Amino acid sequence: MASHAGVSMTTVSDVVNGKGRVDPATRQRVLDSVRDVGWRPRRSARALRSGETGIFALCFPRREHGVQDWLLNADYDMALVAACAAAAVDSGRQLLLAPRPTDLEDLARLDVDGVIIADPQEHDPALRILDQAGIPTVTVERDIRRDDKWWVGTDNTGGANSALDHLTRQGARRIALLTADERWSWFADTTAAYRAWCADHRLRPLVRTINADDPRTSAAEAVRSLLRLKNPPDAVLALPQGSALGVLDAAAAAGIGVPDDLKLIAGIDSQTLMVSQPPVTAINQQPMRIAQAAVALMIKRVTGDDVPGPTLVATDLVVRHSTASL
Template identity: 30%
Template sequence: MRVSLKDVAQLAGVSIKTVSNVVNHYEHVTPAMRERVQRAIDELGYRPNLTARNLRKGRTGIIALAVPELGNPYFAELAGEVIDAAAEHELTVLLDHTRGEREREVLVSQGFRARVIDGLILSPLELEPEDLSARTDDVPLVLLGEREYALPYPHIAIDNVAAARSAVRHLIRLGRTRIAFLGARTDSPNRPAQLRLQGWREELKAAGLEGGERLAAPTGGWDRGDGAEGMARLLDSGVRPDAVFAYNDLVAVGAMRVLHERGLRVPWDVAVVGFDDVPESRYGAVTLTTISPDKKAIARLAVSSLVSSLERAAAQRVNGNGDAPPEQQPSVFAPFRLLERESTLGRR
């Protein structure tokens, strides 16, 4: 038999309203009363009816997270962090896989799940500013990633230029002078790739080193096979770098495989730095030096921004100004750090 608020109130010797205040974390409850009610909750094993609570608030208690690639370890880890952060707000997360396709990202952003979800966290790759300008859905939206839309939606990112410069600076300090960037795609709207390429160029220029196009090696995509093919093409072109800064860890792993096959030792002949700090970077035969974005911070910032947007929208409805135009939201940057491992330092 399901335990009710009334059962808890009778055991604690308080009113149902007092139990409700404790369950809903209202501030104006004395510590002694809160402890008394909590003992009764624990003894009876009471669990709040979240469905009923959300219905009273006009919500579903569900938010969506839409990412380009669930198979990519970075996005898989990020999704786990978002789920954990959402659970702290008693929210359930619905996952969407856009495959980085503009049509799919537009569909998600325009609210095709509007009746199911309270809010959306979207990490777009191909979405254009005009796609969001035309958005008519009023479901709160938080954007992840490095594309800047200058629109009134919270935007969580990391400073990709600064992160790339940190990676290249590390290689320069180790005495590397012919540093390639693997994953250059000027034909793609992928903003992180463009920003990391920019950071690579800026740091080489600051050090007075070459950063020309022959060292900017394109790849067909950003997976292991793409990194292997790109590394092979670079070596076959006659270019012999003494270091590689890869767009991400998966590209770096593919590149290291080709370097091994060609008889080049990592890091002695060619040092390698990746980006994302996925689990594979920590457990390979040669552990990978990488830029590690703070995924937990990104997730928490995204969820807290979405919750704030939900609360703001609810307040506007109560106050009768639900049609008030939203204000421009500044970008929020999560921290990152460079993790130095064997692919640049060798085994100690």
Template identity: 90%
Template sequence: MTARRTVTIRDVASHAGVSMTTVSDVVNGKGRVDPSTRQRVLDSVRDVGWRPRRSARALRSGETGIFALCFPRREHGVQDWLLNADYDMALVAACAAAAVDSGRQLLLAPRPTDLEDLARLDVDGVIIADPQERDPALRILDQAGIPTVTVERDIRRADTWWVGTDNAGGATSALDHLAGRGAVRIALLTADARWSWFADTTAAYRAWCAEHRRRPLIRTIDADDPRTAAAQAVHSLLRLKNPPDAILALPQGSALGVLDAAELAGVDVPADLKLIAGIDSQTLLVSQPPVTAIDQQPMRIAKAAVELLITRVSGADAPGPTLVSTELVVRRSTAGAR
């Protein structure tokens, strides 16, 4: 077989009918370029399949030695994120450690939204955390031929380059625990984001309710303001003729909203209302009462994601998705002790 020739900036310039300086200015966001010319250059970058490489190492070896980790864009401020981002921060730390162990570096970057973002993302591979349904970042990365794996999966994609927690198993374990503590009317708080975590857990909840002949009681809340939205949802739930006696609250921060609503309504947790959070955090450990939570195992997830990306960058076939089991961390919100 004839080796495939490396596509260069010269090919882009020739295809677009401009100078190499103009191509460089467009992809690096420098200089003043006519909008129609800029678009022609970006179209040519896509058409010829050029991947800009700026580092000296990349010019020598074709590799940068860098992986990128991209989280969803946050609508609210950094302060709100930090209060509930134990999982994300553990994921970053563990990904960085795994990347360093493999002789690479980790870049924390925003998701690429267009070819200009892609040109600035000068890396060998990308880990996308919590992809949404038909995630546009994955489409852009696919078009550019950049090896990518995801933490959790895009529910509309059939590929197996992803690592995730056993969401169904975690939900079933939590519901069994609540039932074992005497809960009869268990409600689920999920979110309006189209993430596999929410979709898989909701499906498992419905299946569990059908198996145990329980009526599903689901409320979907705003994923970008989970504490406030959860408090509002629980306030309405507690006013039902037969209110829930237990809640599984999935989104980060939503369990705190449940505690807010319960305190306002004079409902005791756990005597009157048992509570499990879908994702653990230090805040839940020191809340009153401390909240039982599903440990999503971010350290194990991160290590598996980096290992899977190394496999993909090497050109090997997909080994299949990696599922990591969760652990239920029991605290006083379900223990029943005063």
């Protein structure tokens, strides 16, 4: 709508909220654009901020791969949705699962009191739009370029150190990391923790960045390249959902045994990893606890309470056959 009227989103927000000093001609142009695009919000932005609907929205990143691939690796997302819905209902509210807003028209369809953004990207545009509209937001993990206390996340550094220490206890000496080409704090924090851990242990880091939208295939390609090194890795920490299956594919194709020749830990757990051959050790990202904390933080934000800082949730390492003969 802002582009339709030829003004900034802040000006549109001022007009629809009836605030600010806007030139009468500009105000009329915005109102004409509102009429032309058919935007008829059920209530004003002032009401959005007053907490009158009893509804929170949960927004996931827009994904390029198909629904079938997403469902295969979406255990974390589905657990997060279920737990957010339960926490919202327990607080006397409802949860709406919605696409990320990209403009004011999207916001008009979000008739909610606040928005929970899962996995924000660096300089996430959805957060900028929500901020400009004055809609309370909480993020699951953080935008790595924002100085913001309104977020909930897992202890990515602790999770990485736990996984790497476990691999070392199992005899691994050359541990590779598979991360992703998404600018998410999960990947950035874990990669930083991995490099710091390698420096502390005087080990050479082996980092490969794979395609988050095709994790299994790109992980298999990355591992094949690692196995061709003069000193190939004897263990892999594979972060993106689905990437651990690609590691298993590459190991099987090369005739390498897991865990005897190559140990494997997945950065996020799933039902598929529990029944794979072999079952894969994984970091439990605690989606149920994350969801409960996110809803609790959102309630504080919409009711005007203050918080001392972000909420960090500790991870657990679920040990299976891919790192040790059980």
